[in-house]
Amino acid sequence: MLAGIQVRNFKSIKNLELQCKNLNLLTGTNSSGKSTICQAILLAGQNLETAAGLNGDFLSLGELEENICKYSSEKEIQIKLKDCQGVTASKRLYRGADGRLYLAGGYDGENAENAKEEFIHQFSRKERRLQYLSCHRVGPQNLYKKNMSIDEYIGNDGEYAVSYLNRHGGDLLEEKLQKEKNDYTLLGQVNWWLEYIADATIYTEEIPGADSIKASYQMNELSGIRPVNIGAGISYLISVLIMCLSAPPESVVVIENPEIHLHPKAQSRICEFFYFIAESGRQLFIESHSDHIFNGFRAGIASGEMKEALLDIYFTYLNDEHATETIKVKIGKFGNIENQRPDLFDQFDMDLNKMIGI
Numbered sequence: 001m002l003a004g005i006q007v008r009n010f011k012s013i014k015n016l017e018l019q020c021k022n023l024n025l026l027t028g029t030n031s032s033g034k035s036t037i038c039q040a041i042l043l044a045g046q047n048l049e050t051a052a053g054l055n056g057d058f059l060s061l062g063e064l065e066e067n068i069c070k071y072s073s074e075k076e077i078q079i080k081l082k083d084c085q086g087v088t089a090s091k092r093l094y095r096g097a098d099g100r101l102y103l104a105g106g107y108d109g110e111n112a113e114n115a116k117e118e119f120i121h122q123f124s125r126k127e128r129r130l131q132y133l134s135c136h137r138v139g140p141q142n143l144y145k146k147n148m149s150i151d152e153y154i155g156n157d158g159e160y161a162v163s164y165l166n167r168h169g170g171d172l173l174e175e176k177l178q179k180e181k182n183d184y185t186l187l188g189q190v191n192w193w194l195e196y197i198a199d200a201t202i203y204t205e206e207i208p209g210a211d212s213i214k215a216s217y218q219m220n221e222l223s224g225i226r227p228v229n230i231g232a233g234i235s236y237l238i239s240v241l242i243m244c245l246s247a248p249p250e251s252v253v254v255i256e257n258p259e260i261h262l263h264p265k266a267q268s269r270i271c272e273f274f275y276f277i278a279e280s281g282r283q284l285f286i287e288s289h290s291d292h293i294f295n296g297f298r299a300g301i302a303s304g305e306m307k308e309a310l311l312d313i314y315f316t317y318l319n320d321e322h323a324t325e326t327i328k329v330k331i332g333k334f335g336n337i338e339n340q341r342p343d344l345f346d347q348f349d350m351d352l353n354k355m356i357g358i
Contacts, residue, residue: 072323
């Protein structure tokens with residue numbers, strides 16, 4: 001897992017260092033740098049096993065000049081990832097005098113060569129130890145793609161999540177991922193959380209002679225419900241559950257906007273799921289605009305059900321130089337925000353003041 005990241009000269013970031021815990025929530029206004037922090041992790045990650053540059057398995061960002069911070073005099077992107085054993089991987093992207101894009105970097109540790117091999121293994125995309133679920137993930141469909149390759153990718157858009165569940169639904173999960181049910185398989189645990197969060201369960205079926213998987217849902221007493229005939233939020237949620245519950249131990253999962261199409265109660269309950277995953281020894285980076293996600297973690301900390309040792313909430317904003325800054329949100333007694341600042345989920349209070357005439 002990651003202990004810290006440092007980013008220089010990437011999009012809105014001039015220079016930023018962030019300490020990381022098992023569960024990291026990134027909030028903030030639009031275009032303030034939340035996605036850029038996540039992209040920095042993914043950009044370094046897609047250049048660990050192969051030299052992909054800016055356009056690889058996780059991200060396709062175009063040309064170097066489009067991604068260099070416009071408020072910096074430097075002409076290269078620098079990213080450092082530090083693991084929990086103190087090993088730092090450095091990646092630099094720059095354009096040489098010949099006009100070509102170059103990737104450089106190294107590994108700092110007690111044994112540089114062993115450190116490199118271990119670091120690459122720790123965050124291997126091929127082994128699904130670094131995964132990404134975008135905000136563009138697939139929604140309700142009558143049929144889902146069957147993964148015909150030998151890899152086990154769920155896909156950046158969750159396009160193979162239902163296929164993965166169909167193939168591995170019977171796999172027994174480790175004890176840390178087993179939650180209050182006799183069925184400790186992947187399917188059983190996905191359905192425990194799906195029912196708890198959204199009052200539904202899923203079933204999958206392979207279509208003979210086709211490269212497709214059929215999914216159906218049960219809700220209350222009704223079964224065999226097509227994905228397109230049930231709430232869209234359930235389809236967006238299912239890939240989140242599958243990716244997290246199938247993630248290898250100590251792996252890193254980056255998720256954008258888990259709240260898509262979910263009711264506030266479901267958004268609050270998904271916070272419990274994320275904390276459960278983090279507590280099992282996985283690491284999550286969650287980007288969200290939802291005050292219900294934010295308040296779900298506040299409530300967890302205030303009630304003592306969530307430990308701050310596992311959870312950090314970061315608020316991103318642009319400083320006077322239009323560069324990204326972050327503050328770690330401090331949650332005090334009764335969930336009070338001890339370092340409140342403008343735009344830190346204060347819109348409800350502002351609207352309430354209007355309603356009561358203040």
